[in-house]
Amino acid sequence: MWFKNKPQKNSNFCNGIAQICIIIFKLNISSQPHSNIYNTPPEGAGSGYPTTRAEIHQDLTSRGYTTSGPSSIEGNVVYKDPNGARVTIKSTGEVIPTIRLPKNPANTSWNRPMYNQRTFYDGTIIPGGIEGSHSIGHFVVPFKK
Amino acid sequence: MLDFSLMPYEWQRDMEIIMSNVNLNSIEFLSAKNMSFSFLNSYNGDFYKKILCHNVWRLSEGNIIDEGEEFPTFVCDIRVKKLKNVEIKAAFDYLKYGWDVPVSNEYNLVCIDGGEISIDLICGKIEVLDM
Numbered sequence: 001m002w003f004k005n006k007p008q009k010n011s012n013f014c015n016g017i018a019q020i021c022i023i024i025f026k027l028n029i030s031s032q033p034h035s036n037i038y039n040t041p042p043e044g045a046g047s048g049y050p051t052t053r054a055e056i057h058q059d060l061t062s063r064g065y066t067t068s069g070p071s072s073i074e075g076n077v078v079y080k081d082p083n084g085a086r087v088t089i090k091s092t093g094e095v096i097p098t099i100r101l102p103k104n105p106a107n108t109s110w111n112r113p114m115y116n117q118r119t120f121y122d123g124t125i126i127p128g129g130i131e132g133s134h135s136i137g138h139f140v141v142p143f144k145k
Numbered sequence: 146m147l148d149f150s151l152m153p154y155e156w157q158r159d160m161e162i163i164m165s166n167v168n169l170n171s172i173e174f175l176s177a178k179n180m181s182f183s184f185l186n187s188y189n190g191d192f193y194k195k196i197l198c199h200n201v202w203r204l205s206e207g208n209i210i211d212e213g214e215e216f217p218t219f220v221c222d223i224r225v226k227k228l229k230n231v232e233i234k235a236a237f238d239y240l241k242y243g244w245d246v247p248v249s250n251e252y253n254l255v256c257i258d259g260g261e262i263s264i265d266l267i268c269g270k271i272e273v274l275d276m
């Protein structure tokens with residue numbers, strides 16, 4: 001296997017600075033999963049986030065989400081709502097909410113291209129520019145059969 | 146080494162994760178044996194990467210996508226492992242390939258797993274394309 005990458009446009013120095021910034025950002029949000037600046041809970045919401053599988057199940061099903069339960073193959077669980085929102089709990093316990101959005105908001109046709117946008121648990125969109133496997137630090141107990 | 150006697154989420158930990166938290170946008174048969182999988186990012190829906198799988202010998206797909214739903218679908222991890230030695234036959238057996246292991250210089254196991262879709266395949270050469 002090999003990778004064909006785009007030509008590097010930035011210098012190594014700039015890439016290094018960018019990597020450091022990303023690492024600092026990751027450390028910041030993973031160490032403060034309930035109070036980071038991108039995910040301030042509504043006033044009066046208290047601690048806000050459910051922190052166990054049972055709490056998440058209770059919270060999501062009470063809001064109309066449905067689930068087929070965990071896959072015995074890869075251990076992932078997905079909760080769906082009728083509007084396209086999903087909350088996936090990976091076998092590692094990582095909680096990954098997404099919402100379905102049009103790729104071009106100005107396009108209102110019935111068959112407009114859509115994509116699944118990552119959000120924080122409260123539905124707040126994760127700021128752009130971060131790609132890949134970063135974690136927002138929301139974990140529950142890993143799957144074990 | 147992959148131990149297929151374990152649960153998949155256990156032996157998959159020994160595979161390399163090449164992408165996480167992306168949208169699987171399309172699956173194409175480029176020919177009888179070559180396939181491509183294209184992915185969008187999860188931040189603005191832009192094209193992210195494409196995986197070209199050459200010489201696909203075995204493909205296993207399962208999903209719980211509801212009727213009427215369309216791609217893209219969110220996938221958690223895309224894992225790849227270059228199979229070696231006893232892993233090769235074990236992987237073909239695990240995916241219930243019905244023939245003798247084909248002769249090749251390279252065998253790769255690819256696992257694409259999301260909450261709603263799961264794809265395992267064995268192929269030859271793999272290319273991961275950024276565009």
